[in-house]
Amino acid sequence: xxxxxxxxxxxxxxxxxxxxxGHSLLIQFDAVAFRETTLPYVDTPEKAHAAVATINRAGQxxxxxxxxxxxxxxxxxxxxVSTADACHLDCLHHFLAPLEAELGTPATxxxxxxxxxxHMPDYxxxxxxxxxxxxxDDGASVRELAAADLILVGVSRCGKTPTCLYLALQYGIRxxxxxxxxxxxxxAQLPEKLRPLKAKLFGLTIEATRLSxxxxxxxxxxxxxxxHHCRFEVHAAEALMRQHGIEYLDTxxxxxxxxxxxxxxxxxxxxxIY
Numbered sequence: 251x252x253x254x255x256x257x258x259x260x261x262x263x264x265x266x267x268x269x270x271x272g273h274s275l276l277i278q279f280d281a282v283a284f285r286e287t288t289l290p291y292v293d294t295p296e297k298a299h300a301a302v303a304t305i306n307r308a309g310q311x312x313x314x315x316x317x318x319x320x321x322x323x324x325x326x327x328x329x330x331v332s333t334a335d336a337c338h339l340d341c342l343h344h345f346l347a348p349l350e351a352e353l354g355t356p357a358t359x360x361x362x363x364x365x366x367x368x369h370m371p372d373y374x375x376x377x378x379x380x381x382x383x384x385x386x387d388d389g390a391s392v393r394e395l396a397a398a399d400l401i402l403v404g405v406s407r408c409g410k411t412p413t414c415l416y417l418a419l420q421y422g423i424r425x426x427x428x429x430x431x432x433x434x435x436x437x438a439q440l441p442e443k444l445r446p447l448k449a450k451l452f453g454l455t456i457e458a459t460r461l462s463x464x465x466x467x468x469x470x471x472x473x474x475x476x477x478h479h480c481r482f483e484v485h486a487a488e489a490l491m492r493q494h495g496i497e498y499l500d501t502x503x504x505x506x507x508x509x510x511x512x513x514x515x516x517x518x519x520x521x522x523i524y
Contacts, residue, residue, distance in 0.1 A: 256316035272319035298330035379418035386426035404454035422522030435486035453498030
């Protein structure tokens, strides 16, 4: 036995849905080590049989049957994959039947509806939001700053950039970010360009020790990364945000997904895409 248990995410398209659901379930089992593999674009019988062979080989190597999280809309393909010597978990059909009964109408059962160009307005909204976040990263541009749904502020390396990109990619939110720097702390004022947009501001902060470690990985042995300087910046930024009534969130022990979700919840912003 290999000491790990194989888990497969099998899909007729990208596998994102299977990955998200499967990983969310597997992470609840701390005592088990998993080897996670995605098998995307299983959209023909030949590919389904090849997936079965891959799954069975993994089970033979592990000495225990794998787990399979499947999002295969086609019944034939789903049946083929279910013949693998594995624990087969159907992530779609289990829910479709009761939904069809409740709604009184059959599902389309079409492949690839979750992550595709099926809804072009959503796709364009996502692309525009990502472009906006990239252009307005770290205060690089103040043009069209008023068009932002949200402007994140905080010290450098507290998580503003990844949060803005995640908000754009997953929710279609036009998020800009702007750094708070020593000049702002000395004046005790918000950057001039942000003052008319105060209602759109939300702050991120971070523990000084955590910030020092992050900065040291980027610029080792620099004043920028010293614990003393990080403490000064964090305390000054939090004081500035409190002074101007800007709500802020500590990102020290949060993933980018948690940060983004919390920001949306606290600001009351609605997601624009699914």
